[in-house]
Amino acid sequence: MNQLDYEYLRKLLRDNSGLDLSADKQYLIESRLLPLARKAGLSDIAELVQNLRGGSSGFINQVVEAMTTNETFFFRDKVPFDHFRDSILPEIIKARANRKSVRIWCAAGSTGQEPYSLGMCLREMGAALNGWRVEMLSTDLSQEVLEKSRSGIYSQFEVQRGLPIQMLVKYFKQTGELWQINADIRAMVQHRQLNLLHDFSQLRVFDVIFCRNVLIYFDPETKINIFNRLAKAMEPDGFLVLGAAETVVGLTDVFKPFPGRRGLYLPSGSVVAPDKAVTTGSTGPKPSVAAAF
Amino acid sequence: MRTCLVVDDSSVVRKIARRILEDMDFQIIEAGNGEQAAEACKRSLPDAVLLGWNMPMMDGYEFLGNLRRLPDGDRPKVVVCIPENDIDHISRALHAGANEYIMKPFDKDIVAAKFQEVGLIDQMLPASA
Numbered sequence: 089m090n091q092l093d094y095e096y097l098r099k100l101l102r103d104n105s106g107l108d109l110s111a112d113k114q115y116l117i118e119s120r121l122l123p124l125a126r127k128a129g130l131s132d133i134a135e136l137v138q139n140l141r142g143g144s145s146g147f148i149n150q151v152v153e154a155m156t157t158n159e160t161f162f163f164r165d166k167v168p169f170d171h172f173r174d175s176i177l178p179e180i181i182k183a184r185a186n187r188k189s190v191r192i193w194c195a196a197g198s199t200g201q202e203p204y205s206l207g208m209c210l211r212e213m214g215a216a217l218n219g220w221r222v223e224m225l226s227t228d229l230s231q232e233v234l235e236k237s238r239s240g241i242y243s244q245f246e247v248q249r250g251l252p253i254q255m256l257v258k259y260f261k262q263t264g265e266l267w268q269i270n271a272d273i274r275a276m277v278q279h280r281q282l283n284l285l286h287d288f289s290q291l292r293v294f295d296v297i298f299c300r301n302v303l304i305y306f307d308p309e310t311k312i313n314i315f316n317r318l319a320k321a322m323e324p325d326g327f328l329v330l331g332a333a334e335t336v337v338g339l340t341d342v343f344k345p346f347p348g349r350r351g352l353y354l355p356s357g358s359v360v361a362p363d364k365a366v367t368t369g370s371t372g373p374k375p376s377v378a379a380a381f
Numbered sequence: 382m383r384t385c386l387v388v389d390d391s392s393v394v395r396k397i398a399r400r401i402l403e404d405m406d407f408q409i410i411e412a413g414n415g416e417q418a419a420e421a422c423k424r425s426l427p428d429a430v431l432l433g434w435n436m437p438m439m440d441g442y443e444f445l446g447n448l449r450r451l452p453d454g455d456r457p458k459v460v461v462c463i464p465e466n467d468i469d470h471i472s473r474a475l476h477a478g479a480n481e482y483i484m485k486p487f488d489k490d491i492v493a494a495k496f497q498e499v500g501l502i503d504q505m506l507p508a509s510a
Contacts, residue, residue: 244466244484244486245488245491248483248484248487248491248494248495249490249491249494250494252481252498253471253475253481253482253498254475256471257468257472257475262466262467262468265466
C-alpha cells in the first residue's frame, strides 16, 4: 500500500474514532480492510481509498468499524474480575445497602464477554445480592459487535478461552456447537452504540465503569478529555477499571489509583479505603470464580 | 520441569498434544489406553493429565476414578479432552474428578487457557494473531 493512502487512512481513523495508528500498522489495515474492500467489489486498498475520497459516509463508517473492533474474551486478564469481586462489590454492597441497586458501564463492551463475565461474578455472589437490581450498560463503536453481544451467543472457541468449565456448565445453554449465556444474565445488560469521543453526559451516573484497552489508541489530549468526562459520569464513591497496561498517572488527577490493586482507580475525592483483608462483606465462604456447581 | 501424561488411543492426537505441551515446557509421557496410563501413574504421579475417554482396556472414566483413589491422587490436574462436546459428557467428566474440559477441535491457545485455569502455568501465552 502506498504511503499516501496509508496516511489518508490514518487521518480518517483519527478524525472519526480517535484511533491513532502508529506508522507501522500497514499489516493491520490490510488484514482488516481487504475483506471489506472485496465485499464491496473493490480490488485493493488503493481502490478502497479512492472510494473513500469520493465521500460515501456509510462506507467510512464501515471502515472505521472494521478497524476498531478488538479481540476480547471471558474474564480477560482475570485480575480486574478479582478486583470486582474482592474490592468493588463488597464496598458497593455496603454503600448501596439502602438502594440495593448497582449501575455498571462497560465503555468498550465489544462482543459482550466483559459485561457477561461481570454478570457471572454478580451471580456468584449469591445471597449477598438477593433483591438487588443490576443495571449494566455495554457500549461500543461497532454496531456489528453490539448485535453479537445482544445475542449472547458464542462459538465453542470463544467459550473455551478464559472461562472455567464449571462456569460454562452453570451459565450457558448449548445449541449444537454454539453456547448462549443464560437469559437472566443477558437481561442485566443493555446495549447502545456510543463513540467515546462524543458527548455522553446524557447518561446517568454509574457506580462502576470498565474502560479497558480502548483508551490506549487515543492521543494524550483525547485521553485526558475522556477521563474528565468519565469522572463526571461516575458516583463520587465509584470505581474505574482500566486495562493492564493503562494508567491515569501523569495524565490527570480526576482519578487516583486504588493502592495495591492494579488497574483499579477511584475518583480523586473518594474516601473509599483499601481493605486490609480480602473479604466478601457477606456471610458464607468466599465465592471463587470457578465455583463448583 | 512439569510432567504431563497424555492419554489417547490415537497416536495422531497424542503427537499434536505433545507438540503443544512441549512448547509450554512440559515433559510428556504418552499412554495409549487407561491401563497404560495407570501403570505410568503408579511409577510416578504426573503434574498434569490430558485425558481422552473412549479407549479400549480401561476407559478414561475408569482410569480417572482409580487415579483419584491413589494416595496423593488429587494432586495431578486432569484435563479431559474428548470428541463429545455436550453438557452430559462434560458433567460426567467433572463428577468423575476432572478439573477441566477441552472440547474438540481446540488450538494451542485453548490448551494454554485451560492449563492456566487449573494453575499448571502462570501466564497466558500471547494470543495468536
